[in-house]
Amino acid sequence: MAVYTQVSAEALGAFLARYDHGELLSAKGIAEGVQNSNYLVETTADRFILTLYEERTSTEDLPFFLDMLDHLASDGNPVPRALPDRDGVAIQQLAGRSACLIEFLTGVSVSHPTAAQAYAAGAAMGHMHTSLAGFAQTRANPLGADTWQPFLARCGRAIDSIEPGLFDRTEAALASVLAQWPRDLPIAAIHSDLFPDNVLMLGDRVTGVIDFYFACTDIRAYDLAVMHTSWAFDGNGENYNAAIGKALIDGYAGQFALSDAERGALPILARGACLRFLLTRAWDWLNTPADALVTRKDPLAYWRRLEAYLKDDLFA
Template identity: 55%
Template sequence: MAVYTQLSAEVLADLVAQYDVGELVSAKGIAEGVSNSNWLIETTGSEANGNRFILTMYERRIDIADLPFFLGLLDYLAAHGCPVPRTIHDRSGASSRELDGKAVALIEFLPGVSVDRPTPSQAWNVGKVLAEMHEAAHGFRRSRANDLGPEASARVLAECGERALAAIHPDLPATIGVSREVAEQWPQGLPTSIIHSDLFPDNVLMRGDRVSALIDFYFACSDAMAYDLAVTHAAWSFSGDGRQFRADVGRALVAGYESVRKLNDEEREALPLLAEGAALRFVSSRAFDWIDTPADALVTRKDPMDFVRRLEYYQREGKDAFAS
């Protein structure tokens, strides 16, 4: 989440009036994240029907043609018992609208907090809910290709260029060659479903050890379920800067996942390479955003080296990173 576009109180009030949620009371920009502009909206609507929402304006890296997939997926998963926020449809029944030439959507606000340092118990429950989401999503009829796979990571890093990467950190240019090798070795034929593919701790809301919401599905796609687990492992099992691997959290995450859906032998064998690809995805996207983000945007830039350290750990430890 982030704020690239500034909207006046009058514009926000007019927009909220297009929904049956009451009148606008307050709107607060949310600075975290890098892809869209977001506001926490409070209205005069009843607490029973909801009076807090997330308003999203789609700015970067999201093809508007994919919005029916993203928003339809939220509604489908919510209807099938997953802790996922619903899309709020406007008075005409549309799940998104256009404002100043950009698409916007109003999303249900679900309570909970994102944890900075997850416990093994929290990680176990996240793994369980991730597997339940994969199982539920088998019935979703839409599909979307993963446009941020290993080949895309290799391409983005190459396009950033050695000089620009070195300006961020002298070790970054080496990831260009590594990303090509991972793309060439990428496993094929693993079991698929709709995956979240971006399940960082700040995209999970917790109430104690319980998962109250999975949010920010704007990178969801059709891909290998084990890859989604690898992405989540890379996001949850390390300190924020990637310097410390928390083996107990990693073990709990995988155990929680397998309490619902057992991995097959091919998936287990592929996990280390899938985790390398996951790390490289965030190295490439963070490097690109670091270079491309406007200086005046209300955005917190993220250090790609946090995931270079994860990449190096998976390269060094291999299967031991996923030992039970």
């Protein structure tokens, strides 16, 4: 989540007039994340999230995201659905962007999860994967393994301004990971971005799984590997917490069984996830507009994670 597009109170009031969800009381931009513009909206009836879809999110992909959320919600997963207006329309236009008014879920994201919270979050992903086994729609991963080398080329040598020599080290790591990338594991709809800030919790209970705008069809176990890279390290990527890592896997496997092949592939999938987030963070670091209300994230935090996965089998 972030704010790239500013919305006036007058425009937002007119937008809300299409719904039966009260009148505007306040709206506050949400700085976290990098994908779309988001506001916390309070009306006389309730709280909502307003999302305006920026260039990185194609309007053509919105039906996939919204149908996936409806599918998950209908099977008891705590996900936020887009709300239709009086005419049954969920995807609107606001400030020159496609936009949705989305359910507000209670809970907070945790920055320092406990093992119990990690277990619950892993179980929530396992439950989602169980539900998504019956979801037939597909969407190619626009940030999948076959895009990483072209992505590095787009960043170019400018990436060395983040740290000298980063381009050459990343190029070598990519070549190694792609040579080992699994091609025969089960494919399914996945979240692909289930960081701690995309899971809402009350105590040790998951109350919401949010931000599905990187959802796609890809290797199912890759979803768990992404989660492992983001939950089991501190924010700087310097310290690995083995108890958190184990709890994630145990929680997931308690809901959705991992095959031996999937377990065996987790180390290389995690290395790939590290490179994916290193590259996208590097691109955002180099190209985020100076006036955007958005928190840039350190690309090197994912290089440090990659080094940890290269040094040890953190799934043993």
